[in-house]
Amino acid sequence: MTKPSFSRRHTLLALAAAPAGVLGWAAPAHAGGQLEEPLIDSVRSALSAAVSELAPPEPVFASTEARINYLRWLATMSERLRPRKSAWEQRRDFLQTAWYESRRAGLDESLVLGLIQVESAFRKFAVSSVGARGYMQVMPFWTRVIGDGDAGKLFHLQTNLRFGCVILRHYLDRENGDLYMALGRYNGSRGKAAYPNAVFAAQKRWHYSEPARNA
Numbered sequence: 001m002t003k004p005s006f007s008r009r010h011t012l013l014a015l016a017a018a019p020a021g022v023l024g025w026a027a028p029a030h031a032g033g034q035l036e037e038p039l040i041d042s043v044r045s046a047l048s049a050a051v052s053e054l055a056p057p058e059p060v061f062a063s064t065e066a067r068i069n070y071l072r073w074l075a076t077m078s079e080r081l082r083p084r085k086s087a088w089e090q091r092r093d094f095l096q097t098a099w100y101e102s103r104r105a106g107l108d109e110s111l112v113l114g115l116i117q118v119e120s121a122f123r124k125f126a127v128s129s130v131g132a133r134g135y136m137q138v139m140p141f142w143t144r145v146i147g148d149g150d151a152g153k154l155f156h157l158q159t160n161l162r163f164g165c166v167i168l169r170h171y172l173d174r175e176n177g178d179l180y181m182a183l184g185r186y187n188g189s190r191g192k193a194a195y196p197n198a199v200f201a202a203q204k205r206w207h208y209s210e211p212a213r214n215a
Contacts, residue, residue, distance in 0.1 A: 033130040033188045034167060036141045043170070047146040050105075050166045054158050057100030070099070073208050077113070080205065084122040094122075097158050105165035107172075111179075112136075112165060114203030115186070118195070125155055130188075136164025 039047070061067040078091045085091045098116070102109040119137040120126035132139050133154040140151035142163055153159045172182040183199050184190035 033128065033132050033137075034139045034142070034186060035188050036139070036145070039145065044146060047166060047170060050169075051146055051159075051162050054162060057097045057158060059096065059100060069210055072210070073099070073109075076208055077206065081122070094157065097161050101158070101161040101165045104162075105169040107165055107169060108203075110203045110206040110208065111199070112161075112168075113206035114199050114201075115164075115168070115183070117202040117205070118198045124157065124160075134160035134164075136160055138163045138167065142167060 059067075059070055061070065074092065074095055077095050078088070081091050081095065085094060098112055099109050102112040116122060116135050119132075120135050122135065124135060126135070126137065127133055128137055130139070133151065135157070138154050138160060140154065143149055143151045143154065146166075147153070147163070154163065168182065168186050171185040172179060175181040175185065180196045181190060183196040184192060187195040189195050
């Protein structure tokens with residue numbers, strides 16, 4: 001495939017800012033690729049435990065109000081996602097999984113959705129030029145380092161989002177909560193502004209504010 005003449009920075013920023021209908025199945029993947037680094041045994045064990053036991057992502061709510069808020073979020077995000085996924089069942093399953101895995105990893109759902117927009121344009125079977133796979137463009141080496149070695153599972157919805165969220169959480173912890181640097185690590189471009197800025201720009205589309213209560 002012939003590479004475009006414009007820069008990677010312009011590509012990322014354009015992807016983040018593009019209207020919803022523009023980012024379709026033909027959009028390229030833009031993962032720089034996480035870099036394989038040595039992990040101490042305790043970290044490896046913790047990450048392995050975090051990606052294991054993929055139970056169905058069924059949300060559990062502490063109250064009726066919390067469930068109603070979730071359903072409002074789901075309806076709002078579903079409309080925003082409609083240009084990328086036309087079938088309601090696909091949007092529901094994807095958003096439910098993204099919500100579940102984001103919360104499980106202690107991440108903001110809008111951040112994860114913004115990252116997916118930049119990384120894969122919401123394409124389940126996206127593969128980047130460096131081999132990163134799926135929605136969150138996870139590098140296959142992670143399945144060997146902390147999984148069962150089956151990189152094909154990265155095309156499974158929950159497996160991909162589970163790995164992606166756990167990896168981002170790992171990088172965020174490693175950077176002492178510095179999201180800018182953690183995103184750079186996720187993309188393999190630590191210290192460079194283009195990728196974090198693209199994710200932050202895309203994240204704005206997926207922000208959700210609960211309706212104000214009547215006094």
